[in-house]
Amino acid sequence: MGHHRKALRTTAVGAVSATLIAGSALGLAPTAQAAANGVRFVDISGDGGTVLKANVVTPAGADGSRRYPLIVLPTSWGLPQLEYLAQAEQLANSGYVVLTYNVRGFWQSGGEISVAGPPDMADASKVVDWALANTPSDPRHIGMAGVSYGAGISLLAAAHDKRIKAVAALSGWADLIGSIYSGRTQHVQAAGLLDGASLVTGRQSAELRQIFNDFYASNLSREQDIINWGKKRSAGTYVDQLNKNGAAVMLANAWGDTVFPPNQLADFYGKLTVPKRLELRPGDHATAEITGLFGLPNDVWTDTRRWFDHYLKGADNGIDREQPVRLKSRSSGGYEGYPDWKSVGATSRKINLAGTTTIRANVDSGADGGVVFLSSILDQVAELPPVAAIPLLPRRWAAVWQSEKYTAAGRVRGTARLHTTLTPTEESGTLVAYLYDVGPLGLGKLVSNAPYTFHGRTPGRPFGVDLELFSTAYDVPAGHRLALVVDTVDPLYIEHNPSGAQLTFSSPVNDPSYVSIPLREQ
Numbered sequence: 001m002g003h004h005r006k007a008l009r010t011t012a013v014g015a016v017s018a019t020l021i022a023g024s025a026l027g028l029a030p031t032a033q034a035a036a037n038g039v040r041f042v043d044i045s046g047d048g049g050t051v052l053k054a055n056v057v058t059p060a061g062a063d064g065s066r067r068y069p070l071i072v073l074p075t076s077w078g079l080p081q082l083e084y085l086a087q088a089e090q091l092a093n094s095g096y097v098v099l100t101y102n103v104r105g106f107w108q109s110g111g112e113i114s115v116a117g118p119p120d121m122a123d124a125s126k127v128v129d130w131a132l133a134n135t136p137s138d139p140r141h142i143g144m145a146g147v148s149y150g151a152g153i154s155l156l157a158a159a160h161d162k163r164i165k166a167v168a169a170l171s172g173w174a175d176l177i178g179s180i181y182s183g184r185t186q187h188v189q190a191a192g193l194l195d196g197a198s199l200v201t202g203r204q205s206a207e208l209r210q211i212f213n214d215f216y217a218s219n220l221s222r223e224q225d226i227i228n229w230g231k232k233r234s235a236g237t238y239v240d241q242l243n244k245n246g247a248a249v250m251l252a253n254a255w256g257d258t259v260f261p262p263n264q265l266a267d268f269y270g271k272l273t274v275p276k277r278l279e280l281r282p283g284d285h286a287t288a289e290i291t292g293l294f295g296l297p298n299d300v301w302t303d304t305r306r307w308f309d310h311y312l313k314g315a316d317n318g319i320d321r322e323q324p325v326r327l328k329s330r331s332s333g334g335y336e337g338y339p340d341w342k343s344v345g346a347t348s349r350k351i352n353l354a355g356t357t358t359i360r361a362n363v364d365s366g367a368d369g370g371v372v373f374l375s376s377i378l379d380q381v382a383e384l385p386p387v388a389a390i391p392l393l394p395r396r397w398a399a400v401w402q403s404e405k406y407t408a409a410g411r412v413r414g415t416a417r418l419h420t421t422l423t424p425t426e427e428s429g430t431l432v433a434y435l436y437d438v439g440p441l442g443l444g445k446l447v448s449n450a451p452y453t454f455h456g457r458t459p460g461r462p463f464g465v466d467l468e469l470f471s472t473a474y475d476v477p478a479g480h481r482l483a484l485v486v487d488t489v490d491p492l493y494i495e496h497n498p499s500g501a502q503l504t505f506s507s508p509v510n511d512p513s514y515v516s517i518p519l520r521e522q
Contacts, residue, residue, distance in 0.1 A: 038057065038058065038060070039055050039056070039057050039085065039088075039089075040055065040056045040057075040058075041053070041054070041055050042054050042055065042056060042130075042134075044101060044126065044127055044130045045126065045130075046104060046109075046110075046111070046119075046122070046123035046126045046127070047104075047118075047119045047122035047123050047126060048111075048119070048122075050104050050109070050110040050111040050119070050123070051109060051110040052101045052102060052103075052104065052109045052110070052123060052126075052127065053081050053101065053102045053107065053108040053109045054081060054099060054100060054101035054102070054127070055081055055082070055085070055088075055099070055100050055101075056097070056098070056099050056131070056134075056135055057085075057088045057089055057091075057092040057097075057098045058092060058097050058098075058135060058136065059092050059093070059095050059096070059097070060092075060093070062097075062136050064136055066136065067136050067137060067138035067139075068095055068096055068097045068136055068137060068138060069095070069096050069097070069137075069138055069141035069142070069143065069308070069312040069313055070096070070097045070098075070099065070128070070131050070132070070135070070137035070138065070141065070142045070143070071091055071096050071097070071098050071099070071142075071143045071144070071145060071308060071312075072099050072100075072101070072124070072127055072128060072131065072142070072143070072144045072145075072154075073087075073088065073098065073099070073100040073101075073144070073145055073146055073150060074100075074101060074103050074120075074124065074144070074146045074149070074150040074153045074154060074157075075100065075101065075102050075103055075106065075107075075146070075149070075150055076146065076147045076148040076149050076150050076286065077106075077148055077149035077194060077197060077198065078106060078197035078198060078200070078201040078202065079106075079201075080102065080107050080108075081100055081101060081102040081107065081108075082100075083100070083147075083293060084098075084100045084293065085100070086292075086293060086294055086295030087292060087293065087295070087301055088100055089295075090295065090305075091305065091308075094305065094309075095313070096308070096312075097131065097135045097136060097137045099127060099130075099131050099135070101123075101127050103120060103123070103149065103150070103153065104119060104120060104123055105198075105202045105203050105204070105205070106198075106201055106202040106203075107201060107202070111203075112203045112204065112205035112208075113198055113202050113203060113204050113205055113208055114205065114208075115176075115208055115233055116149070116152050116153050116156055116176075116233045117232065117233055118232075120153055120156075121153075121156055121157060121160045121161075124144070124153060124154075124156075124157035124160075124161065125157070125160070125161045128142060128161065128163060128164070139163065140165075141165060141312040141313070142163050142164050142165055142166075142312075143164065143165060143166040143167065143168070143308050143311070143312050144157055144158060144164050144166075144167050144168075145167065145168035145169070145170065145304060145308075146168075146169070146170065146172070147170045147171050147172075147286050147289050147293075148170075148171050148172060148259070148260075148285065148286050149172075150170075150172075151168075151169035151170050151171060151172025151173070152169070152172045152173050152174075152176075152233070152235070154167050154168070154169055154172070155167055155169045155172060155174065155235035155242070155249070156233070156234075156235050156238065158242055158245060158247040158249070159235060159238035159239075159241045159242040159245065160238070160241070161245075162245040162246075164245070164247050165246075165247055165248065165311060165312060166247055166248045166249075166250075166307060166308055166311035166312055167247050167248070167249050167250065168250045168252070168304040168307055168308070169249070169250070169251050169252070170252045170253075170286070170288075170289050170300055170304070171252070171253055171254065171257060171259075171260065171285055171286040171288070171289060172251070172253070172260060172265075173234065173235075173260040173264060173265070174234060174235045174236045174239075174251075174264055174265055174267075174268030175230075175234045175236045175264035175267070175268065176230040176231075176233050176234045177226070177227050177230035177231065177234070178234075178236075178263070178264040178267075179259065179260045179261060179264055180194075180259070181215075181226070181227075181230070182261065182263070182264075182450065182451070183450055183451045183452040183453060183467060184452070184453040184454070184455070185430060185451035185452065185453040185493045185494065185496075186215055186216070186218065186493060186494040187258070187259075187451075187492060187493060188216070188491075188492070188493060188494045189258065189371070189372040189491065189492050190258055190259045190372060190492075191212065191215060191216070193259065193372055193373075194259070195212050207229075211226060211229060214226060216494075218494065218496065220455060235268065236264070236267070236268050236271070239268065239271045239272065242272070242274070243271075243272060243273045243274055246274055247274060248274055248275035248276070248307070248311040249272055249274055249275070249276045249277075250276070250277040250279070250303070250304065250307045251265050251268070251269055251276070251277065251278045251279070252278075252279040252280075252281075252288070252289070252300050252303070252304075253265050253279075253280055253281075253288075254280070254281055254282065254283035254284055254285065254286075254287060254288050254376065254380070255280055255281065255282055255283070255330055255376075255470075255471070255472045255473060256282065256283060256284045256330075256375070256376025256379055256380070256385075257283075257284055257285045257376070258284055258285060258369075258370075258372040258373065258375075258376060258492065259285040259372075260285065261470045261471070262280055262470065262471045262472075263415060263468060263470055263471050265278070266278065266341050266415070266471055269325075269341055270340075270341055270342075275311065275320065276324060277303075277307065277319070277322075277324045277325075277326070278324065278325045278326070278341065279300065279303060279326045279327075280326075280327050280328070280471075280473065281299070281300075281327075281328045282328060282329075282330045282376075282379060282380040283376060283377065283379075283380040284372075284373050284375075284376030284377050284380065285372075285373065287373075287376070287377055287380055288300050288380075289301065303319070303326075306319045307319060322337065323337025323338055323339055324338075324339070324340070325337065325338040325339070325340060325341055325343070325344060326338075327344065327413070327473050328473070329411070329413075329473040329474065329475055330379060330380075330383065330385075330472065330473060330474050330475075331383065331473075331474055331475035332475055336413075336473075336520075341414075344413045344414045344473075344518070344520070345412075345413045345414030345415065345518020345519060345520065346519075346520065346521045347518075347519050347520075347521055348516045348517060348518050348519060349403075349410075349516075349517045349519055350514040350515070350516050350517070351401060351402075351403045351482060351484060351514060351515045351517065352401075352507070352512060352513070352514050353401045353420055353484065353505065353507055353512075353513035353514055353515065354401075354507050354512075354513075355506075355507065356504060356505070356506045356507070357395075357399040357504070357505045357506075358502055358503070358504040358505075359395075359396065359397055359398060359399050359486070359487065359488065359502065359503055359505075360396055360397055360488075360500075360501075360502050361397075361429065361430075361488040361489075361495070361497035361498075361500075361501040361502065361503065362488065362489065362495070362497055362499060362500070362501070363396075363397045363488075363489060364397075364487070364489040364490070364491075365393050365394055365397040365398035365485075365487040365489070366388055366389070366392070366393055366394070366398070367388045367393060367398055367432075367434045367436075367485045367487050367490075368386055368388075368490050368491060368492070369386065369432070369434070369446065369449040369490050369492045369493075370385070370386035370446065370492070371491070371492075372492065385445050385446040385447075386445075386446040387443055387444060387445055387446070388434075388436065388443075388444045388446075388485070389442055389443060389444070390402070390436060390438050390442050390443070390444040390483050390485070391442040392442075393485060397487055397488070397489075398485055398486065398487045399485070399486040399487070399505055400483060400484070400485050401483065401484045401515075402438065402481045402482070402483045402484075403481050403482045403483070404481065405479055405480065405481055406476055406477070406478055406479065406480055406481070406482075407478060408478050409475055409476060409477055409478050410475070410476040410482075410517075410519055411473075411474075411475050411476075411519060411520040412447060412472060412473065412474045412475070412476060412517060412518065412519060412520075413472075413473050413518055413519065413520040414471055414472075414473075414518035415468050415469065415470075415471045415518060416435055416447075416448055416468075416469040416472075416515060416516060416517050416518060417466065417467070417468055417469070417515065417516045418433050418450075418465070418466070418467040418468075418469065418484070418514075418515045418516075419464070419465070419466050419513060419514055419515075419516075420464075420465050420505050420506075420507070420513035420514075421462050421463070421464055421465070421505065421506045421507065421508055421511060421513060422454075422462065422463060422464075422465045422503060422504070422505060423460065423461065423462040423463075423503075423504040423506065424454070424457055424459060424460075424501065424502075424503055424504075425459050425460070425500075425501050425502045425503075426459055426497070426498045426501045427455065427456055427457050427458070427459060428453070428454065428455045428456070428457070428496045428497070428498065429453070429454055429457075429488070429496055429497045429498075429501055429503060430451060430452065430453045430454075430488055430493070430494075430495045430496040430497055431451070431452050431465075431486050431487070431488055431503060432449060432450070432451045432452070432486070432487055432488065432489070432490045432493065433449060433450055433451075433452070433467055433469060433484065433485070433486050433515075434446060434448075434449045434484070434485040434486070434487075435447040435448045435449070435469055435482060435483070435484055435515070435517075436482065436483040436484075436485060437474065437476050437477075437480055437481075437482060438480060438481045438482070438483045439477075439480055440479060440480075444483055444485075447472060447474045447476075447482070448469040448470050448471075448472045448474075449469060449470065449490075450467055450468060450469040450470055451490065451492075451493045452465060452467045453496050455496070462504075462506065464511065482517060484515045486503075486505065488501075488503065
């Protein structure tokens with residue numbers, strides 16, 4: 001586990017630096033405007049009397065003679081209460097009362113970090129109570145929105161408080177365990193980012209510290225406890241209540257989000273029966289929204305305002321008549337609209353994984369998912385995803401299968417699925433699957449990836465593996481191939497292969513192995 005601790009320390013240092021830089025920028029940039037725009041800083045008594053630091057922006061000329069729709073903005077993980085000030089001012093200028101509060105456990109707010117637990121739900125309702133009692137807010141028209149942690153809290157609050165009529169969850173989660181423990185594998189860089197940021201900017205509860213410790217240590221005796229802890233903090237657990245309450249829900253995330261991957265949100269979206277919208281764009285965690293936090297033009301925040309204008313103000317702006325699933329490919333500039341998620345990858349093509357291949361564990365083959373934040377940001381701004389020289393990958397540590405050349409461009413949309421038969425030499429192990437776009441010279445650009453871990457298997461006995469890769473939208477040029485690469489080590493994840501372990505992949509006649517590629521209809 002030594003190399004995992006080293007990776008964690010490196011990630012934590014990066015997280016601390018990023019948080020301090022972002023916090024300073026977001027905190028200081030709008031300060032000069034605060035007095036001129038009538039921002040009021042207040043203390044709100046949250047659950048159990050915990051003090052929540054907050055600020056309120058009201059429409060110009062509000063004199064108490066009329067009521068305005070209310071928007072509540074819980075802060076992101078590790079960021080100060082000035083995070084949304086630029087957006088709050090713009091929303092107030094268009095006729096909203098906007099209340100931003102620092103969630104418990106962070107910065108100047110009291111209490112300890114509850115990770116969207118019951119105290120946070122009670123806090124959200126207390127904040128709404130305070131706003132209705134102390135601002136010209138309309139109790140019939142209340143919305144919540146947020147980025148990252150604020151997004152998750154907003155979704156959960158709408159399931160617990162029926163007064164909330166509309167939600168915009170930006171770079172959030174609906175399944176906490178499905179985000180940082182997908183494929184039964186710890187996403188160690190993502191966890192290290194959250195851990196490091198909270199140590200610098202907040203106060204972890206003893207419960208949260210134990211969760212992190214057990215998570216890093218791969219404590220299987222505590223696995224179910226961690227899963228139960230995460231489910232209590234996931235909007236997917238309360239989707240029936242959310243549907244019953246009827247709040248209109250907008251979800252927006254990035255394809256390359258290394259903290260909250262898009263699959264879990266797409267699954268959640270499919271279970272919603274309320275008015276809903278799903279937007280997915282290139283980028284990593286919260287990078288698609290960040291320019292809007294500085295008051296710059298931003299598609300995510302523009303659609304957020306349109307969402308609230310329609311569902312809180314009743315504006316006939318057409319957002320309810322647009323295709324509700326809105327995607328932007330990582331390879332092209334335009335948006336695509338779909339009636340639902342299942343229509344995104346309307347057709348599929350299988351790559352057969354023929355033959356029997358054995359790889360050895362414990363060595364990074366050179367195929368990797370990249371670095372949290374950095375890699376997907378490069379993909380977002382320069383279309384430079386992680387790359388690998390496919391012909392040079394050592395077959396001792398990497399299994400490789402390739403498709404035929406695409407005679408026409410292939411538009412990958414949605415979730416690729418791997419099905420194979422695995423025979424391990426040990427009872428526990430980890431594999432990571434990568435899908436690459438391979439050009440004529442053999443250079444592969446990462447299309448998607450996902451980890452898979454197993455425990456308690458009988459050495460030498462084959463078993464079936466079904467793995468969803470992270471959803472994406474990527475255009476494969478004509479003349480290129482797709483390649484599936486499987487190895488056992490990736491810095492993004494914790495590996496569970498004992499020293500000297502081997503994994504054998506086979507394709508029985510009665511259960512052939514394949515990877516299914518979702519494609520948009522031409």
